[in-house]
Amino acid sequence: MNNFKLLDCTLRDGGRGFGNSWGDEVIKCISNSLVNAGIDIVEIGFLWYIADGVFRVNTTLFREMEEMAPFLNKNGYYVAYLEFVLFKRQNHTIPLRRSDMIQGIRLGILKEELEEAIPTMLLIKENGFDLYVQAINIMAYSDEELMSYINVMNEIHPFAVSVVDTYGDMEDGPFLDIFKKIESGLDEGIAIDFHGHNNKGKTLHFAELLIAMFGESQRTVILDATLGGIGMGAGNLCTEEASELLMKRGYPYDIEMLCALTDRYVKIFKSKFSWSGNHLTAAIADRWIASLVISNLLNYYGNLTAEERRLFYYMCPMNGDINKLDDVYRMVHSYDKENSRNNLEFLSEIFNGKDIFIIAGGSSVSGYINEIKKMIFDESVMVFMNGHYAGDFTDYSIRSYAFLNSPMHLNKVKNNMNIPKIILSRTDWDIKEDTADIIEVNLKDIVYKERILANDTVILFLNLLFVLKDKYQINFSVNIAGFDGTYATERECYIYRKIVDEFSRYYKIRFLTNSRFGAE
Secondary structure: OOOEEEEEOOOOHHHHHHOOOOOHHHHHHHHHHHHHOOOOEEEEEEEOOOOOOOOOOOOOEEOOHHHHHHHOOOOOOEEEEEEHHHHOOOOOOOOOOOOOOOOEEEEEEOHHHHHHHHHHHHHHHHOOOEEEEEEOOHHHOOHHHHHHHHHHHHHHOOOEEEEEOOOOOOOHHHHHHHHHHHHHHOOOOOEEEEEOOOOOOOHHHHHHHHHHHHOOOOOOEEEEEEHHHOOOOOOOOEHHHHHHHHHOOOOOOOHHHHHHHHHHHHHHHHHOOOOOOOHHHHHOHHHOOOHHHHHHHHHHOOOOOHHHHHHHHHHOOOOOOHHHHHHHHHHHOOOOOOOHHHHHHHHHHHHOOEEEEEEOOOHHHHHOHHHHHHHOOOOEEEEEEOOOOHHHHOOOOOEEEEEEOOHHHHHHHOOOOOOOEEEEOOOOOOOOOOOOOEEEEOHHHOOOOHHHOOOOHHHHHHHHHHHHHHHHOOOEEEEEEOOOOOOOOHHHHHHHHHHHHHHHOOOEEEEOOOOOOOOO
């Protein structure tokens, strides 16, 4: 039975990497052609995605429902995407639906917004729109949270519930488990929608799994896809491939028209905007790196070597902050210091046989300084991350160092901290070659494994220690204070704990203060 539907989100999700700047004529042509090709649902763009006072110019970032009207084919079924986190900050309301408007609204919610978003969900339905609820980052839900979500959906009874694999990190086991739970708990009259990203190259495979699972079901199942698989980062399920998959089962899509659309309107963007999945996007999927970050790496940092690109992927910010990418670039794309390896040998002599105290910048240190001082003895070495708290230990004559990874921190400490500085080579250091108290090493020389690398000073220093241990067969123990993780996300905590656990296999690590990244 024909219970599957294709939702093409080219004009919305497919264009995010270039600001959805398709041009009005292209928007109109893609919209009309998708309807004429038999696509069941067309997502026309974002609703209320930009600030008041900003004009919608040749984009699918719509400020008002009325702006969508010129692009709607009267024979089509349309939806628009509304982010709840943005909607609740703005002074908007859901209008009463008219016949010249879109038919549905897709409301994207984070799991912590579920209860808060219920009034908006009800208003969307009451005002005549089909409600689609998108569970952003379904992999972040525990079993209990997923069941709570299902129960709320049964009460609200939306047109469809969308499962969103935001970071493309799903594997077959979790994928099947999530859909089995939803299928068994969700009212049969509610459609299930899947929105995946192709980091691991599995979106078409997941579509096949859903067809096998729901092919004989009474439930409507919706597959999100884009022309040519266009999208940020690794891209999405390809509309042509998904339609061909369903056409083999009797679905009436016009594959020739879809391919012509891609050739005419989508491939042109490949000259200035790349989207693709590869072994690196697959490798970092479990870090939940935002697609926007991956797109920036693909499109704006093309002069990196393969080795530098691997480092960049693992050093990029997990919180999606693209403003920090240039800083990462300067560290990754650094010049090779000829004396870096000599400095590594020098550092191995310093740390061999020592009890190393890593002092990070967390507030937990301030109340623990006296206790730390009692632990210090002649064979101790103090290493202050970015110079934090070094001034509180000036009365100790033991070896002390500052470990720095940016010029900003060097500028803060170089004039008021009379201890040697271990720094990572960067393209933007402003230091003299003969500076006696600078010990410079290359990032690529201190990386143990890319998968346990992160743009965090403590993690970088733990990498350095492992390389010293492995290369020079030295022994030491590590004590960490101030690695609090106060503002870290759950995912960052998970990743950092895995990294710390990995290093703990090779040398002893003890946390002196409370940390979300390890035991107390």
